[in-house]
Amino acid sequence: MKEELVKTDIAVMGGGLSGVCAAIAAARLGQSVALVQNRPVLGGNSSSEVRVWVCGATGHGVNRYARETGIMGELFVENQYQNMDGNPYLWDLTVLEAVRAESRIQLFLNTDVHEVEAGGDEENRMIRSVTGWMMGSERKIRFESEVFLDCTGDGLIGFLAGAKYRIGREARQEHGEAWAPEVEDGITLGSTILFYTKDAGHPVTFNPPSFAKDITQTSIPIKRVIRSGDSGCHYWWIEWGGELDTVHQNEKIRDELWSVIYGIWDYIKNSGNFEAQQMTLEWVGALPGKREYRRFVGDYVLNQNDIMAQTPFEDRIAFGGWSIDLHPPQGMYAAESGSKHLHADGVYHIPFRSLYSVNVSNMLMAGRNISASHVAFGTTRVMATCAVIGEAAGTGAALCVQKQVMPRELYQKHLKELQMTLLRQDASIIGLRSEDEADLARGAQVTASSTLTKIGVEAAVEPRRLHTDVAVLFPVAPALRGFELLADVSEATTISVELWDTGRAENYVPKSMIAAASACVEAGERQWVRFDLRWQPEVAQNAFVILKANEHVTVYHANEPSTGTIALVKGAKPIVDPKLEDHQPEQPVVLWSMKGGLDRKPICFRASEATSAFSAENVMDGYLRPYGTPHLWMSEPMVADREEWLELVWEEPKEIRQVQVTFNDNVNQDLINLHAFRTSFDVMPELVKNYRIEAYVDGAWIVLQREVNNRKRTRRHELASCVSAARLRLIIESTNGSPSAEVVEVRVYG
Ligand SMILES: Cc1cc2nc3c(=O)[nH]c(=O)nc-3n(C[C@H](O)[C@H](O)[C@H](O)COP(=O)(O)OP(=O)(O)OC[C@H]3O[C@@H](n4cnc5c(N)ncnc54)[C@H](O)[C@@H]3O)c2cc1C
Incomplete structure (x- = not known):
């Protein structure tokens, strides 16, 4: 030893x-x-x-x-x-x-x-x-x-x-918690072992071990969801030990979990209730995953x-x-x-x-x-x-x-x-503004090659009948003076819309109604229907515009996301069986859902007023993620042979040693490390791909750094030697798929 x-x-x-x-x-x-x-x-x-x-x-x-x-x-x-x-x-x-x-x-x-x-x-x-x-x-x-x-x-x-x-x-009274029990107790969440299955491509038999449980003698087949082909976290509910000591009785809990896993597999393979002849066990965990112990x-x-x-x-x-x-x-x-x-x-x-x-x-x-x-x-x-x-x-x-x-x-x-x-560090804090005095960018004037000033989505791809209320969320900066919706109308009707604010800047649910409008529309396809919705909020913030259900109306989704804009549907059916997950359907984030791929498919609409939501100043406003508005710079759609850039200008030259850039990687895109779902892209399309950082030195632009094939959100560039300059440019050559250049933040340190 x-x-x-x-x-x-x-x-x-x-x-x-x-x-x-x-x-x-x-x-x-x-x-x-x-x-x-x-x-x-x-x-x-x-x-x-x-x-x-x-x-x-x-x-x-x-x-x-x-x-x-x-x-x-x-x-x-x-x-x-x-x-x-x-x-x-x-x-x-x-x-x-x-x-x-x-x-x-x-x-x-x-x-x-x-x-x-x-x-x-x-x-x-x-x-x-x-x-x-x-x-x-x-x-x-x-x-x-x-x-x-x-x-x-x-x-x-x-x-x-x-x-x-x-x-x-x-106990409930300790913190006044509605979901706590009346009396304190030692109950915790239980532990779980997961397993993976796969199709072997040929028939496979399964003889259960002596300790496998006959799960037909339990409530599991009735009260839980068993499907041939499910794997891993689909079976998170194989949970036990909440009434035991999850550490000191860990071995006992493991044995019970194993007995149930092999019992479930026996049920899938041998009960005749499943199409599972070719299925086999690929992996069974040996270590109970512990959910809870000391706090x-x-x-x-x-x-x-x-x-x-x-x-x-x-x-x-x-x-x-x-x-x-x-x-x-x-x-x-x-x-x-x-x-x-x-x-x-x-x-x-x-x-x-x-x-x-x-x-x-x-x-x-x-x-x-x-x-x-x-x-x-x-x-x-x-x-x-x-x-x-x-x-x-x-x-x-x-x-x-x-x-x-x-x-x-x-x-x-x-x-x-x-x-x-x-x-x-670009850590996950919301609503706090960076006030880093060492950041030289804070004292600079910023300009951009171009800035997107149009709010709206026009590339109609997928129709949606307005069986239920649908919402469009987008930033209002500084004002909204009219809203247009692309719609097919099967017979003459009145379409109604409501404009709501979202309450807190970190929320994306309707909180208070600001205005309502309606429009009488004749039958016809692909009509831009205008509503007199107006709003000038005290500070720029998101509008939550609800399109009221109307059986005669079909609206359209685009098939590409538009930064700052999302579509939500009211009252979508739960994706997971209520036997496994009991949600309260009236809670606003559940009631208004962007699941099922809606997060990348905004509804086609146009806001009448030009927006300042994507202005270049946003890269120095101290916010690193959407908070009320997107808080980033977005160029006009890029075109061949024209690069987009941001320029920082100081009154006096600054000694520059480090440039830190944060690009948009679309924090609205849900990602999961294991097999939950597959995105169609391996790099976030919104991320800038090729870019350069240049400084204006002795009457000419010199390249300080060039990066190709970037696939990261935050990049920190330590310069080989200190550079003295009063002008600095971030030049975007290409993105990983999105039409516009998108930059969340630029920092400069001496
Ligand atoms: C079955 C199950 C399903 C869950 N579902 C989800 C889900 O879907 N998604 C999700 O995000 N979370 C889920 N959770 C919760 C989540 O997994 C845990 O809360 C989380 O893992 C806790 O993270 P941690 O870093 O605190 O601890 P852990 O992930 O437990 O990591 C702690 C590590 O410390 C090690 N360690 C312990 N003691 C010592 C020691 N004395 N010396 C050295 N190393 C030690 C352990 O071996 C372990 O590797 C689930 C948990 C379980 C068990």
Whole structure:
């Protein structure tokens, strides 16, 4: 046996997506990091060992403009390129490559941490070191660091350090949560094992093992959904252990889950109820995916009311958007639906105070063990949300080391710097404006080769009868003075429309009605019908225009997205069987749906007034994602032999060392790492493909950088040497498919 000591600034325990993103964030800020993971692969529940697909704020396409950016965004977009089929092994590689790209991370796989050296009294403890055993290598490794992050999911590190925590459900009165039980209890969500199947191309027999359960003796065939050909996360409902101790009884839970999986497969193969002669088992998990165990207590406990009210915490460092998604304690044996869902009207905010321990001063946590009530955990637990929390915790840890403060003091004295650092990283925060004084671009005047001033979509491709209300969402900047709709009318009728605002800038649901209009229309095809809809909001924001149902009217979808514009349909049927998912159909984000591909198929309409929603100034307005309006520059459609550009001009020359550009990668496009769906493109079409950065030096433009085949959202260019210039251009040569050049932000640092 070898005994070793590893000293780093920061130690991250647990290599799920929260730990991975925490480690990457801290390393990118210059800190040395030990990332310690007790499995042979990274990714936690998303890894090929468990195969849960990574969901986040989009809620499988429920929330608009909600896909994560920052490190999680990079992983999504890279995986989309490398792994369009959602192969679990290729996803492992995406995660591993992201970690390996950071030279300041020392990665310790197969290393189980189970000793913690900590001191201090109960209210003010401090971790000095943690020790792990590297399986297969007989190495006992002690990790000494200034700051420790518990990203283990189960929270063993914090527990051993004496951190305060909860297991189970709080009583309703504790946080005033409508979805909490009257009396507190120890019930958690249960664990699950998944399995994959495939068509072998020839008949395959299956003889069940001795321990397979006869599921016809349970409620499973009646109360759950079993389909030949389903795989992986389709079977998330094979859940058990919510009434047990999901850690200490992990082995018992695994045996029960295996007995049911082989029982289900026996039922599929041998009951005669399925077309499954050629089907075979491709993979069965061996590791129960754990949903819930300890939740540490931080300076703030996020709860149901914060989620539903979308509380705009002053210390917000990330957002989430999955529904509050809770499951019955009996899991797969329950008579009720496998899950019940409560949706806010849009994404919600997560405070930094929920990411550090209330009583272990140098411990941050990220992932499913953050300081949240059981009900709030019901939404923060999804992995892309765990990942953005991880990025924030890792960033906080790095700043703690740099400033020699503890996380609480970082919150008290350096909150703005933490948030500005996160925004510079393009992290997932919503509604906060970057005010980075080091960014030279803020003092520049910006102009563009051209700017799109037309709002509307005209390329009619797919008809839609107005059986039900349909909505068109688009930015109004600064005013709307008329709205035109492309329609076929089968017999003379009156078409009615309503104009609503969306309430909060991060929401995309109708909140207050502003105006209504109607038009009498004769029968005829492809008519542009004009409505006298007018609105001049105090600040530029989205309009939600509802086209009222009318059996005589057909409208048209385009087959290409138009940035800033989306179509929504009222009352679409749920895609998932209510036996598995119980949603409240009247909740606005459910009632108005863009599922079924609508997100890329806007309705054909025209706004009469020219728009300033895509002006060049947006690249310096401090917002990195849609918030009320798209907050990006968009050129006129590009034409052959004409490049589009943005130019920054300063009164005096600036010393330029770094240029950071953020392109639009369409955060309205839902992406999932595994096999949920396949997009028709491997690179986001909105992303700029080839571009140059030029500076005007000694009376001529010189090329500082040229990039080809870009497929990333944020690019940071460190210049080989400092350049003194008063004019800088970003020149767009081509995109990955979209007609216009689209740029979210340009930053310049000296
Ligand atoms: C079956 C199932 C279905 C789910 N459905 C979804 C879904 O569809 N989409 C979604 O996004 N989320 C889903 N979730 C929730 C999500 O998977 C978890 O909440 C999430 O994985 C938590 O991330 P994490 O990084 O905190 O922990 P984990 O993913 O659990 O990662 C923690 C890692 O730390 C390691 N570790 C633990 N202890 C130690 C130690 N002592 N030393 C070193 N390493 C350690 C673990 O092995 C693990 O790899 C589901 C969960 C389950 C179980």
